[in-house]
Amino acid sequence: MTTHKLCIAPMMEWTDRHFRYLVRLMTKHTRLYTEMLTAGALIHGDRERFLRFDESEHPIALQLGGSDPIEMAQSAKWGEQAGYDEININVGCPSDRVQAGRFGVCLMREPALIAECVTAMRNQVNIPITVKCRIGVDHDDSYDFLCHFVDSIKQAGCETLIVHARKAWLKGLNPKQNREVPKLDYQRIYQLKIDNPNMNIVINGGINTIEDIKLHLKHVDGVMIGRQAYKHPEFLLNVDKEIYGQANSKQPSMNDVIHEYAMYVEKNIKQGIPLKSMAKHILNLYQGIPGAKKWRRHLSENMHKPDVGVDLIYQGLEKMY
């Protein structure tokens, strides 16, 4: 099972379609995930705009938040019609907003309901329905608790599970702390793979280097990377070769990437997309390289100004060298 060998995590406000386009310029094979979209937003909001993505983004998964099987099935259908390759259910998010809406990680306590969602969604679409969860929630953090959850969704036909290797503390920790404070337990996910050999198990949480990815792949089917891919994306330039073994594929340089992205930005500005919504994703590109601070400063100080265009990116490059 190699479909999920390397995945970029769903991240609200970060993995929007512009960032995903940028990632695709660095790696052709890594699987991408959208930010979470709620079923409610798709039902009541500007569905076409929310679901839009570029053809180059394949393979691309749509992450949905919700727990009403009918709404989730309808949303999955819209996702399939829009061309997504996978629909993923968010059972990992700990924010208050999400708890109030009865979705996210609190649903690990309602495995039957998630199983019902999986069944309803599978009845509507032909693409895979997958789940992203954590290893537990509050004091419900035993291995048995996790296995009970996994058994339920497996019986409903979910074949791929992504697990953030830490539990969530719903009382007292905010979402950011919930990505740092509860300790990581990779062994538990390795054990889950041993106990569910036919499931596609993807590990997530605190994985930062190509060496780490390779080590995890000895135990599980895939690795999902979140913050590192956004804050230090330069390692993505090497993954097609190092992880996918595409020895002959031309490895792009960061300059190739930025020039291609600038063309994309120019095209989008003409369609009325503000520069800042695309430029914010490239602030981190040159970290660790001399001149990176000048690049970052030039972009961040100017990208919010009215009437700035793609030239800002070229000026940023000039300032750096």
Ligand SMILES: Cc1cc2nc3c(=O)[nH]c(=O)nc-3n(C[C@H](O)[C@H](O)[C@H](O)COP(=O)(O)O)c2cc1C
């Ligand atoms: C800014 C931000 C937004 C996130 N939004 C989502 C989300 O929409 N859905 C989700 O399942 N996880 C979300 N996450 C969690 C990540 O997908 C991932 O599970 C977590 O960051 C741990 O992986 P990492 O240590 O590689 O970052 C978010 C994380 C960050 C930093």
